[in-house]
Amino acid sequence: MTEEEKLKRFNALIEQDEKIEPKDWMPEAYRKTVLRQMTQHAHSEVIGMQPEGNWVLRAPTLRAKKILLAKIQDEGGHGLYLYSAAETLGMDRSEMIQQLHEGKAKYSHIFNYPTLNWADIGAIGWLVDGAAIVNQVSLQRTSYGPYSRAMVRICKEESFHQRQGYEIMATMMNGTAAQKEMAQDAMNRWWWPSLMMFGPSDKDSWHTQESMQWKIKRASNDDLRQKFIDKTVDQAYVIGLTVPDKDLKFNETSKHWEIGAINWDEFWNVVKGNGLCNHKRMAHHIKYHNEGQWVRQAVLAYSEKINAMQSATSL
Numbered sequence: 001m002t003e004e005e006k007l008k009r010f011n012a013l014i015e016q017d018e019k020i021e022p023k024d025w026m027p028e029a030y031r032k033t034v035l036r037q038m039t040q041h042a043h044s045e046v047i048g049m050q051p052e053g054n055w056v057l058r059a060p061t062l063r064a065k066k067i068l069l070a071k072i073q074d075e076g077g078h079g080l081y082l083y084s085a086a087e088t089l090g091m092d093r094s095e096m097i098q099q100l101h102e103g104k105a106k107y108s109h110i111f112n113y114p115t116l117n118w119a120d121i122g123a124i125g126w127l128v129d130g131a132a133i134v135n136q137v138s139l140q141r142t143s144y145g146p147y148s149r150a151m152v153r154i155c156k157e158e159s160f161h162q163r164q165g166y167e168i169m170a171t172m173m174n175g176t177a178a179q180k181e182m183a184q185d186a187m188n189r190w191w192w193p194s195l196m197m198f199g200p201s202d203k204d205s206w207h208t209q210e211s212m213q214w215k216i217k218r219a220s221n222d223d224l225r226q227k228f229i230d231k232t233v234d235q236a237y238v239i240g241l242t243v244p245d246k247d248l249k250f251n252e253t254s255k256h257w258e259i260g261a262i263n264w265d266e267f268w269n270v271v272k273g274n275g276l277c278n279h280k281r282m283a284h285h286i287k288y289h290n291e292g293q294w295v296r297q298a299v300l301a302y303s304e305k306i307n308a309m310q311s312a313t314s315l
């Protein structure tokens with residue numbers, strides 16, 4: 001096929017809502033965009049284990065500890081599916097990690113905020129996983145096959161994570177005055193950063209238009225943010241939490257909640273590396289990645305030995 005015919009076929013697959021698979025021809029810009037988004041998504045899952053990991057030993061009950069451990073383990077697993085799926089686009093995992101360590105690849109800014117107490121674990125599950133799931137449900141229909149299939153599996157687990165967080169918040173809101181205050185304080189600190197997880201507003205997003213044409217993204221940043229706001233404001237109300245936004249109001253005509261202004265300076269400041277925990281998160285990842293070098297070498301040496309034995313016996 002000529003280049004023109006290949007492009008025509010690719011566009012037809014996108015148009016018909018078919019998946020693009022690793023062996024299909026794809027424009028280089030499409031490959032780069034999917035790879036960027038998937039690797040950033042994988043890094044977010046893995047870095048996102050850190051703020052929660054800090055609370056495993058301080059969970060208030062054995063049940064809460066078991067649930068939190070399972071959730072963190074799921075996030076490691078999500079990172080692994082996503083790294084494997086991203087490798088189908090031709091980049092080795094070690095290069096992805098190198099890009100992360102060199103600051104060339106981003107991860108979600110939300111994980112650069114600190115977790116100060118147990119209520120923050122509730123707020124992360126409810127708000128952070130809640131925002132992630134709204135985004136990921138739409139990504140189940142993304143045009144790149146391996147990404148779409150990873151999302152289907154990940155979404156099933158994320159819905160359990162969101163409930164785990166909401167349960168913590170609901171329990172605290174049924175507790176003592178001090179517990180209610182902790183839950184509200186966590187809500188106050190995590191609400192706005194969670195809204196920023198969807199990325200800049202559509203007018204400032206530089207990838208959305210092209211990503212939506214290619215059906216990599218199936219909804220815009222602002223549309224997904226609105227979906228999350230509409231769901232979450234009602235959930236806050238049910239358990240007695242106040243949304244920390246004096247301008248929040250329900251628009252009877254559009255039937256949507258309208259929010260006050262998002263502080264985009266804060267968002268870009270954290271994205272650029274100046275959040276409270278950016279340095280800590282990266283230093284931790286680099287330290288344990290380096291300390292795990294011998295494990296990777298041992299696994300590779302073992303698999304090379306098995307491969308050599310298999311080819312010797314098949315001769």
Ligand code: BYC
Nearest residue numbers: 041044045048075107108109132197198199205206207208
């Ligand atoms: N943080 O043109 P835009 C989880 C960057 S983890 C940092 O709109 P795009 C969990 C963006 O990368 C789940 N950077 O970009 C784990 C771009 O810069 P580059 C995380 C951000 O890609 C553990 C620039 O801003 N979910 O669930 O079209 C515990 C302009 O943005 C952020 C995903 O990763 C941000 N928040 O849209 C608990 C979802 N937002 O790359 C929970 C997959 C934007 O040109 N990703 N930027 O240097 C996406 O859906 C899209 O990448 C985004 C951004 C909607 C995030």
